[in-house]
Amino acid sequence: MSNKEVGIKKMFDGIHKRYDLLNHLMSAGRDIAWRKKCCKKLLKYSGGVGKNAVVLDLCGGTGDFSLAYKKILGNPKLCLVGDFSDKMLLESVQKNAGTPVQMDATNIPLSDNSVDFILNGFGMRNIPNLDAAFAEAFRVLKVGGIFITLEFFKPSSTISKLFYEKIAPFAIPFAGMILSKHNAYRYLVLSILNFLTPKEYAIKARSFGFKTRCVKAFDGGLSYMVMAEKAEYAG
Numbered sequence: 001m002s003n004k005e006v007g008i009k010k011m012f013d014g015i016h017k018r019y020d021l022l023n024h025l026m027s028a029g030r031d032i033a034w035r036k037k038c039c040k041k042l043l044k045y046s047g048g049v050g051k052n053a054v055v056l057d058l059c060g061g062t063g064d065f066s067l068a069y070k071k072i073l074g075n076p077k078l079c080l081v082g083d084f085s086d087k088m089l090l091e092s093v094q095k096n097a098g099t100p101v102q103m104d105a106t107n108i109p110l111s112d113n114s115v116d117f118i119l120n121g122f123g124m125r126n127i128p129n130l131d132a133a134f135a136e137a138f139r140v141l142k143v144g145g146i147f148i149t150l151e152f153f154k155p156s157s158t159i160s161k162l163f164y165e166k167i168a169p170f171a172i173p174f175a176g177m178i179l180s181k182h183n184a185y186r187y188l189v190l191s192i193l194n195f196l197t198p199k200e201y202a203i204k205a206r207s208f209g210f211k212t213r214c215v216k217a218f219d220g221g222l223s224y225m226v227m228a229e230k231a232e233y234a235g
């Protein structure tokens with residue numbers, strides 16, 4: 001792990017207890033709705049394999065994406081919650097979200113072509129070596145498998161620019177400091193402003209052999225879903 005990754009892991013280890021509460025408070029509960037919307041889209045595109053699927057909740061943290069999957073698509077054959085923060089994973093265990101596996105998203109300990117669906121909620125933005133994470137996601141997915149990203153991307157719409165450039169740099173770190181006594185929420189805003197736009201992310205996904213199935217803005221672009229498929233004829 002690079003020094004930057006060690007720092008990011010330490011940060012999530014430090015906020016694991018209050019992560020869910022702060023997530024729900026700061027998004028006014030919208031994070032729950034966004035994960036559900038992603039799973040509903042996945043249900044539509046999944047070809048009915050939801051219950052027989054092998055699912056990897058990558059950067060799964062406290063497991064909320066896995067829980068949303070189970071609610072909408074039913075219990076899959078195997079649901080792995082993969083994260084490098086053992087503390088975040090402990091929270092997922094308490095919620096019975098899935099099988100916890102401590103892993104680095106840039107070096108996934110699974111075999112090639114073994115996963116039907118990868119869920120990634122607010123994870124990719126935290127990975128310095130994004131290319132390695134894309135390559136690994138592509139490698140472990142089965143052909144036809146779906147990689148679904150729910151993320152706060154670099155703002156590109158009027159509403160998201162107003163929120164992330166003008167309001168969030170003050171409001172989010174302030175609320176984070178009050179509620180969790182942690183400066184992780186300053187990092188959150190910076191990581192959003194320094195990330196890719198949804199369009200740039202979709203282009204990057206395609207450069208790894210993914211076919212973009214759907215790019216959808218939620219709540220005026222505050223968050224986006226990018227659904228990509230490991231294309232049949234990709235190398």
Ligand SMILES: C[S@@+](CC[C@H](N)C(=O)[O-])C[C@H]1O[C@@H](n2cnc3c(N)ncnc32)[C@H](O)[C@@H]1O
Binds near residue numbers: 058083085088121
């Ligand atoms: C913002 S949280 C998202 C948690 C959850 N997916 C959700 O929807 O709320 C990001 C998670 O990504 C994990 N993470 C960041 N970089 C990672 C990496 N390189 N490998 C594995 N997990 C990573 C963190 O430990 C953290 O639990």
